[in-house]
Amino acid sequence: MTYKTILSVMESPDQAGGFLDYAVQLVRMFDAHLVGLHAETVSATPIVAPMEIPDPVSIQALQDVAEKRSAELAEIFRNRCDREGISYEWRKIATSVGFAGSAVVDSARTADLIIAPQASPDAPGDARADFESFLFESGRPVLLVPHVARAAKSFDKVLIAWNGSREAARATFDAMPFLKRANEVEIFSVNPRDTGDQTSDMSSAEIAATLSRHGINVTAVNAHADKAKAATLIENRMSDSSIDLLVMGAYTHSRLWELLFGGVTRTLLESMTAVTLMSR
Incomplete structure (x- = not known):
């Protein structure tokens, strides 16, 4: 048994440090292919009171923020993988439920191993519950990396x-x-x-x-x-x-x-x- 397809969950630009160090280390350790995954939550439609109609300005602003975050994560992931010369691909999945989406879970179930960051205690309760549910509904082993990790260590x-x-x-x-x-x-x-x-x-x-x-x-x-x-x-x-x-x-x-x-x-x-x- 070995890990040949490793799925790396990308949530925040802060993961550019120790987290990606661990992901790269795993790829080299097992001669594996790395899949970068970001699940973007499409925010609920803002409503303008009292007429209760969608606010196009707010909707566009939320979409712009989401696209900027996704683009930044993709650039961080791709630049690191290119620099390391490893086999990789990038996936962005946008749904109204983020990590709770079936497409996200289905994608994770095709991996040998998932590597993900430690759940943030500052995240909203619903978002954290969705993230935790995604990890364990995937049916795959999950490697959680602490936020305090600054560089990868060997698993001696x-x-x-x-x-x-x-x-x-x-x-x-x-x-x-x-x-x-x-x-x-x-x-x-x-x-x-x-x-x-x-x-x-x-x-x-x-x-x-x-x-x-x-x-x-x-x-x-x-x-x-x-x-x-x-x-x-x-x-x-x-x-x-x-x-x-x-x-x-x-x-x-x-x-x-x-x-x-x-x-x-x-x-x-x-x-x-x-x-x-x-x-x-």
């Missing part, structure tokens, strides 16, 4: 957040191209549960054995903490181990961000100290 140390769920298993095997290239991989379970088949102490041992058969240098660690401290425990583990990549499973819809360890995951993704691969 990987932490897998493991709870034995279908989502965790999917994310782990979707991340296999990264795991095989990593120097160290750690399976990290917080508050693992006893089941009828195995004790909590053995919860991560079987997946660790499976990965080791792929030639991956893997270790398994279990930890215990009350729910309020779980996020801190994971963040501390990532910091102490200098983790480059976090791998997690994801739920959907109303539980979109209730991942693996419940509500603590939103805390992890808002602070986001490392690039994070998620799938469901």
Whole structure:
């Protein structure tokens, strides 16, 4: 398994730095083709009171702003790809619902991997929900890059957040191209549960054995903490181990961000100290 078609979500000109560094690094790492995608939201039609008729001046102004933003993003993306000499294409999709549009999701579903920026906490609630829904309705693994990233780092140390769920298993095997290239991989379970088949102490041992058969240098660690401290425990583990990549499973819809360890995951993704691969 490898990644041959990588879709890069372009939202803001601020992505010209570390985010595109990571995108280019992935293309070179896997000898892949890069698709730049920008989903432009066509704003609602302004109405002139009291007659309630469309205001052509406002409509044109909104369209001009949208076109300028799209053109700027396209130029940033194309210039970088041309300079790097990599295989690429640019796609702009304009709909009334932006990232929630079916054409955007359909485009993403044809990629091996999606690379996207960390969701901005300053974005309007509806826009953020649409963006998050797009990422996980795509059905593809998503690599989220922190806003604080200034330059790409190698993925030498990987932490897998493991709870034995279908989502965790999917994310782990979707991340296999990264795991095989990593120097160290750690399976990290917080508050693992006893089941009828195995004790909590053995919860991560079987997946660790499976990965080791792929030639991956893997270790398994279990930890215990009350729910309020779980996020801190994971963040501390990532910091102490200098983790480059976090791998997690994801739920959907109303539980979109209730991942693996419940509500603590939103805390992890808002602070986001490392690039994070998620799938469901």
